[in-house]
Each structure stands twice: as structure tokens, then as C-alpha cells.
Amino acid sequence: MKADRSSLLPAYTEMDDAALLQAITAGQSAALAALYDRYGRLVYSLAMNVLSEPAAAEEVTQDVFVQVWDKASRYDGQLGKVSSWLIGIARNRSIDGLRRRNARPEGHQMLWEDGLSTNDPPVESQVETAERKGRIRQAMARLPQEQRDALALAFFYGYTHQEIAAARGEPLGTVKTRIRLAMQKLRQELGAIK
Amino acid sequence: MPEKKNHVVDWLPAYTLGSLEAEEKQKVEQHLSECAACRKELRSYQAVMAQIPLAAREYAPPPQLRTAILRQVEGRPHPSPAAPAASPRRPWYAPLLQLNRQPLWGIVSLLLIFGLLVSNLLLWQRLQQLQSPRSDHFIQVPLAGTGSLSTASGLIVISANGRYGTLVADELPTLDPSQQYQLWLIRDDQRTDGGTFSVEDSGYAVHYIHSSEPLLQYTAFGVTVEPAGGSPGPTGEKVLGGSF
Numbered sequence: 001m002k003a004d005r006s007s008l009l010p011a012y013t014e015m016d017d018a019a020l021l022q023a024i025t026a027g028q029s030a031a032l033a034a035l036y037d038r039y040g041r042l043v044y045s046l047a048m049n050v051l052s053e054p055a056a057a058e059e060v061t062q063d064v065f066v067q068v069w070d071k072a073s074r075y076d077g078q079l080g081k082v083s084s085w086l087i088g089i090a091r092n093r094s095i096d097g098l099r100r101r102n103a104r105p106e107g108h109q110m111l112w113e114d115g116l117s118t119n120d121p122p123v124e125s126q127v128e129t130a131e132r133k134g135r136i137r138q139a140m141a142r143l144p145q146e147q148r149d150a151l152a153l154a155f156f157y158g159y160t161h162q163e164i165a166a167a168r169g170e171p172l173g174t175v176k177t178r179i180r181l182a183m184q185k186l187r188q189e190l191g192a193i194k
Numbered sequence: 195m196p197e198k199k200n201h202v203v204d205w206l207p208a209y210t211l212g213s214l215e216a217e218e219k220q221k222v223e224q225h226l227s228e229c230a231a232c233r234k235e236l237r238s239y240q241a242v243m244a245q246i247p248l249a250a251r252e253y254a255p256p257p258q259l260r261t262a263i264l265r266q267v268e269g270r271p272h273p274s275p276a277a278p279a280a281s282p283r284r285p286w287y288a289p290l291l292q293l294n295r296q297p298l299w300g301i302v303s304l305l306l307i308f309g310l311l312v313s314n315l316l317l318w319q320r321l322q323q324l325q326s327p328r329s330d331h332f333i334q335v336p337l338a339g340t341g342s343l344s345t346a347s348g349l350i351v352i353s354a355n356g357r358y359g360t361l362v363a364d365e366l367p368t369l370d371p372s373q374q375y376q377l378w379l380i381r382d383d384q385r386t387d388g389g390t391f392s393v394e395d396s397g398y399a400v401h402y403i404h405s406s407e408p409l410l411q412y413t414a415f416g417v418t419v420e421p422a423g424g425s426p427g428p429t430g431e432k433v434l435g436g437s438f
Contacts, residue, residue, distance in 0.1 A: 029268050036260055044255035046247045054256070061255060062263050067371045069267040074370055080237070084244035089371050091247075092422035096374070096390055099424060100404065112249050133248050140249040154211040155246050160426060161213050176208065183207030187242045 013037075017082035024072040032069055039083065040065070043090040050094035050156045056101075060093045067093075095158035112140045112148055139189035147182035150175055200225070203235055210239040216427040335415060337436035339365070348417065348434045350403070356410030359403035363417070366393045366433060374422045375433065379405060380414040388415070390424040413437055 012020065012034040023031030043064050047057035067089055075085055140148060153159040153167060161179065165172045202225045208214050209222045226232055332351050339346030348363040361377055369375070369392065377388030391401035403409065414437035419430035 029264055032267060033260065033264055036263060040255055040260060041252065042247060044259070045250065045253045048253040049247070049250045054253075057253070058256065058259055061259060062266065065263045066266055066270075069270075071371045080240055081244065084240060085372075087244050087247055089422065092372065092374075096423035099387075100389065102404070102406075113251055136245050136249045140246075151211075151246070154208070154213045155243075156250070158212060158423060160215055161208060162215065164213070179211065179213060180204055180207045183210070183239055183242060186246070187238055190242055190245055191238070 018077055021068075021072045021075050021082060024069060029069075032065060035068065035082075036065055039086050043086060046087065046090045046156075047094045047097075050091070051097055056097055057094075060090065060097055063093055064090045091155070091158075094156075098157060112152070113137050136190060139186055142189070143182050143185060147178045147185075150178040151182045154179055201229065202226070202232055206232065206236050206239050210236065210243050212421065216425060216429050219429060333410070333438075335436050335438060337361075337363070337415060337417065337434040340432050340435055343367070343433050346397075346433060348436070350409075350415055350436070352409045356408035359405070359409045361388075361391070361399075361401040361403060361415075361417075363391075363393065363399045363401070363434065365397045366399065367397065368393055368395055369419065372422050373419055373430075374424065375399070375417050376420040376424045376428070376430075377401065377403065378416045378418065378428055379403075379409065379412040380416060380437075381412045385416070385428055386412070387424060387426075390420065390422070 012023065012028075012030050015023065015031070015034065017035070017038070020031045020035045024035065040061065044057055044061045047060035048054065051057050051060065064086065068086065075082065079085075080088075143151070149168070150164055153164045159167065161172060161175050164170075164179075165175045168175070202209070202222045205214065205218065205222050209219060214222065226236060332353060333356070335350040335352070337348030337350065338344075343366065346363070346365045348361055350359055350361050352359040363375070366375065374390040374392050376390045378385040379388045380386075386405070386407075389401060389404045391399050393399040415435070416428070416432055417434035418428045418432050420428070
């Protein structure tokens with residue numbers, strides 16, 4: 001494994017995401033390896049948070065990067081960053097897997113991290129610097145608990161307003177307000193972290 | 195719409211998360227198609243969306259996953275980014291013209307072609323037998339392409355007890371990874387999710403239908419283009435449809 005990574009040409013590890021996608025489009029699998037090294041952990045973590053099952057999360061992660069390999073030429077940089085594109089695919093595939101299993105998560109104990117955990121990798125990747133991750137987690141921690149819970153149900157499980165209201169036994173209007181306020185506050189706090 | 199000046203700014207957070215109901219979503223998309231200011235707002239929420247997973251619990255992927263992914267992509271043909279350059283189109287019979295240059299391969303190829311013709315004939319005969327709408331063992335519902343996809347087609351095959359079904363679709367365009375096809379099971383104007391699927395580059399797909407109720411309780415079927423993972427109700431273009 002380490003041999004694989006050390007054998008990557010420095011050019012790949014130094015390329016920005018868009019350049020990596022161009023190299024992937026040209027059929028260079030080492031570029032996909034470099035992209036995986038940047039985002040594999042994030043994609044797998046997202047799938048685990050949705051599906052709570054390592055085998056299913058592995059399947060989603062594999063599916064996401066194979067999709068990237070197959071469809072890299074269709075990425076349109078004007079529509080968003082590569083990381084947004086990847087996360088969008090990973091989230092959709094994960095929620096799709098959840099629905100396919102007809103699973104409705106019980107309890108909705110979504111655990112946001114309030115700070116950097118000891119499980120974090122010792123060397124942060126290019127896009128996930130410790131400072132950036134810490135700021136996002138702190139911004140999330142400043143949200144009221146009920147807004148965090150509603151946001152978790154919407155983001156990780158793909159629930160609609162009505163489904164969240166039903167799951168939590170709360171009025172529909174209350175749920176709508178919580179989702180809106182949570183996203184507005186996050187945008188306000190994270191706006192400077194581009 | 196609840197917004198001042200009919201803008202949809204307050205709806206954009208939920209729209210970005212996919213939390214709106216189908217009707218609300220349609221209204222937002224209609225407005226976005228006409229309002230640059232709201233599109234700009236939307237992009238700012240999409241940027242927030244991309245950062246949300248960084249705030250969640252982290253899990254380390256197993257080390258072998260990276261190797262498995264690379265092994266998988268290295269074993270599959272990579273689609274060319276650009277369409278084949280404007281090479282002159284060869285007639286379908288061009289390979290036959292070259293057979294006389296390679297006699298052995300020519301004979302093998304001709305035998306192969308003959309074998310395929312016989313095989314196709316047998317398959318055609320079998321198809322004729324199966325094409326009655328309800329055979330003893332399976333019930334079939336043909337689906338026809340709609341709109342610009344008039345050449346697309348599909349066939350739903352349902353077991354005699356109505357509990358299991360499979361959709362076979364052909365000549366559907368491949369979609370962006372952010373989209374998938376979604377099957378709808380229709381009864382009394384109610385659409386029930388029949389699962390999402392994607393097509394191969396050839397436009398072909400086989401989809402096992404998931405349904406909590408016997409499929410024979412439904413009267414019609416439809417396929418639409420939806421965001422990957424599916425929607426609670428049809429929101430995109432209808433591409434296939436058919437009924438008993």
C-alpha cells in the first residue's frame with residue numbers, strides 16, 4: 001500500500017483536483033489513486049455515517065471512484081468544485097443504498113464531531129487541513145442541538161421536511177425553520193473558508 | 195411563494211439539501227431558471243453542503259479498498275473523453291471485404307456468423323412464443339419511449355404470483371452521475387417508487403423491481419430522470435411508460 005503511494009509521480013500529488021480529473025479522463029489510473037488519497041477517507045466516512053455498515057460503505061466508496069473514472073470527462077468546473085461533485089455523488093449513492101435496503105435509521109443519533117478527534121490522520125491532506133476541519137466542526141457545534149439533528153436527518157438520510165417532522169414528532173413549520181436557520185448560520189460562519 | 199419579490203432565497207437551504215417536496219422543488223427550479231440572483235445564492239449554499247461532511251464522525255477506510263478500486267478501473271476500458279475523431283465511417287460489411295486477405299480467419303468468421311444467424315433465428319422463435327401478454331409463468335408489460343426518446347424501449351416481466359419483477363430497458367441515454375432513472379409503479383394516479391437504476395454505456399439496463407406490494411396491484415409503469423438516489427415523486431422527464 002505504502003509502496004503504491006510512494007511510487008506516485010510527484011506531479012500527481014501536486015496537481016490540483018481539476019488537473020487530476022483531466023489526467024483521469026486521459027486514462028491515467030495513478031491520477032485516480034491521487035484523488036482517492038485526497039478524498040477516499042471523506043467519501044468512506046460519509047457513506048459510513050449514512051449506512052453504518054462497513055461493507056456497504058466500501059461498496060459506495062468503490063462505486064463513487066469507479067464513477068469518477070468512467071465519467072470524469074463530464075465534470076463541469078463551472079457547476080462547482082471537484083470536491084462538491086464527489087461529495088454529491090457519494091451522498092446520493094449512500095442515500096440510494098439506504099433506500100434500497102428500505103432502512104429507516106432509528107434514533108437518529110448523528111454524531112457531529114465538535115473538534116479534531118484523536119482518530120484524525122497524523123498528516124492532514126491538502127484539502128482537509130486541521131484548521132479548516134476544526135472551524136467547520138466548531139461552527140456546527142455552535143448550532144442549537146435541534147438544528148443539528150434536523151440537518152443530520154436531511155443531509156445524511158435524505159429526509160424531506162415532512163419526513164423529518166414525522167420522525168421527530170414536530171410541526172412541519174418548525175422543521176422548515178430549523179433547517180433554514182442551520183444552513184444560513186453555517187453559510188455565515190463558513191463563508192470565509194473557501 | 196413566501197419570499198419577498200417572489201424570490202426563493204428562504205427555500206434554497208432546503209432545496210440544496212433535497213428536503214423540499216416535489217411541488218416545492220419544481221417551483222424553486224422554475225424560479226432559478228429565471229433569476230441570476232437566486233442562482234448565486236444557491237451556489238453559496240452548495241459550498242456549505244460540500245463542507246458539512248467534514249463536521250461528521252470520521253472513519254478510516256480499510257487499506258485494501260484503495261487497491262480494489264485501482265484494480266477495478268485498470269481492468270475496464272476507459273471511455274475516450276472525446277468522441278472518435280472524424281474518421282470516415284466504414285460500411286458494416288467492410289470486415290467481410292478483408293476476409294480474403296486472411297483465409298483461415300475468414301473461414302472461422304464465416305462459421306461464427308452462420309452460428310449467430312441460427313442462434314438469432316432460435317431466439318426469434320422463442321420470442322414469438324413469449325410475446326403473448328400473459329404467459330403461464332410470467333406477465334409482461336412493454337414500455338415505450340416517450341418524447342425525444344421514441345427509440346427507447348423497455349419490458350417489465352412479472353412473476354405469475356406478482357411478487358417479483360424485473361425491468362429491462364434499452365436505448366436509454368447514459369446520465370450524468372448526479373442523475374439516475376427511477377421506475378414508478380402507478381395505481382389510481384398514485385406513483386410509488388420502484389427503485390432507481392443506471393444504464394450501461396450501451397444504453398442497456400436490467401433493474402430488479404423492489405415493491406412492498408404485489409406488482410399486479412399496479413396498473414401502469416413509468417420511468418423518469420431523477421437526481422441520483424431517486425425522488426419521493428416524479429420530478430424529471432418521463433422517458434418510458436406502459437400499462438397492462
